[in-house]
Amino acid sequence: MAQAPAARPALFYIECLRFIAAIAVVVIHVLGPYRELVAELPWHQWLPPVSLNAMSRWAVPIFVMVSGALLMSDQRPFNAAYYLRRRLAKVLLPFLAWTVIYALIGGFQDGVWSWQVSAELLENSPNEHTWYHLWFFYDFIPLYFVIPLLAPLVNKMEPQRVLLLLAAWLVLTLMYWLKVETPLRQNIIMYSGYLLMGWYLFNHDQRGQLKFWLATGAAMLAFNVLGSAYYIWQQGEYSSVFMGYKSLNTAVIAISLFVLVKAYAERIPQRARPLIKAVSKYSFGIYLVHPLLLIPVRDPANGVYQWFAHSSIALLVLTVATLVLAFAFTWLLTRSSLTRWLVP
Template identity: 40%
Template structure:
């Protein structure tokens, strides 16, 4: 059990940091030709090698919930699992709809009204799009739990093979029924379970997944840069999608690496990792508040090699501190599941 706790804590930490980095570098991505090439390459490089962040959160959910052997209780599941995420999401959606009305020029209520009117189909703020495909996954988790408990491993592996094949088709823009967003995201759930419960934790397995992941990251960066330079503008095709084979391989690499090294962390680092992990979802929800000045006032001038780490630290630390303060009171604790 101790290994499991450290392992997932470490995963949540690195995923939270990577998500913040993706959001910090956003202003640089479309600046091809407008900023020095080395600056653009740095930002695009960070973007290309960190797309595994969001899928890792889904892998964690799959690993934990599909390995849960307790009998399924629908009432408990809806209230404690689904409701615990859904209600805070709705509250924060309204808060960020309000925040979207603020710019360096002041407040625009018309923007808020438009954002709220579109909220059924579009996130009220850039980071909340995650919940539009994450929350629906709760409706298929019980099906995967039944599959894990009542079917043999061959059926699970066959499903994953088919899912990986369709994620490859989607990457190369060969579309069909398999291009459905729900289908492409839900495969991460049983993949997380398999990586956690079925793949042996040894150097050979970790090396294999690391090799595949590094190749995927290198190809991703190369394709994004080449496509953009050829087009004369930032263009990524589907190489930075969360639903494609290259990102699946990168996310699997991170999962296995954290699983492999998690138990060997020094005690002091373990405490820090566990503390950050405890508030990782709060960090995800709150960090855009602390990035708002950077985006509103253009406070990202400078080389991204130092601007990105600086704002990751500032916004991450601010979100962590706010999450901790929210957790201290029963009146606000429920806002950060």
């Protein structure tokens, strides 16, 4: 019988990346209803949350880059049975379970549960997510079949050839942003680029380019904020031009954050590290469960979100409360062997 590969020791900067990505995801979803509210609010009320939203879109790319960094850098002999059981199933089974859970929740319409609505959501689930945040898995799970094929290739390639591939991918992200028609604009290709970028940054030292990435990342964040504000100001409604996960602006910000966190994470005081490690450990669970906590405030029928929307401080409190409660809920689920697999 083949033995399971030994576990990789934890890297603190990877935990930091998961930590900030988990926070950013919660921020994005807390601010989601602003798409409908922007037209109703004066500029000084919509500008702070819209700016925060524009600066948080790197969360999903960071999660994919971390997966590429860790899974594609594994030099141990590949064990297909172990990989399918401990890597793919660890993501696939929770996704299927939460698809059903959110379909049942989606059956509630105006306070009344309808099996017909839930059944329709489940029937459409092979092609359409049952809850807004589950879209991620439709793009993420196929990457688990890309990784075993891509990893042995890039680990044997010359670094200059890898850089050429990354440059081509960055051009493709620009084409995606500009909506240039090409058969290469496929999600599996776009997200595979993040896998490769995560692997490259994980295995190559970027300390000589820290100033470049700091300046470039900051410039692109400012570009996102100013561009989003300009489009909303001109159109009088929400604009997602600068919000794409597969566009050049988001890719540059994600790369910059990866490089900077890798370089400076060890400077974080020891007293702050337990919190970072705890949130990182439960980041996958936080991603899965936090929309449950946002149901009451995202429901336009009860008017709660409109009250939050008039105060940036209230939105900040809502974000922190959602993160804390999602962490607590995830922790509770891990206490039982019956539910632990739902939030691996």
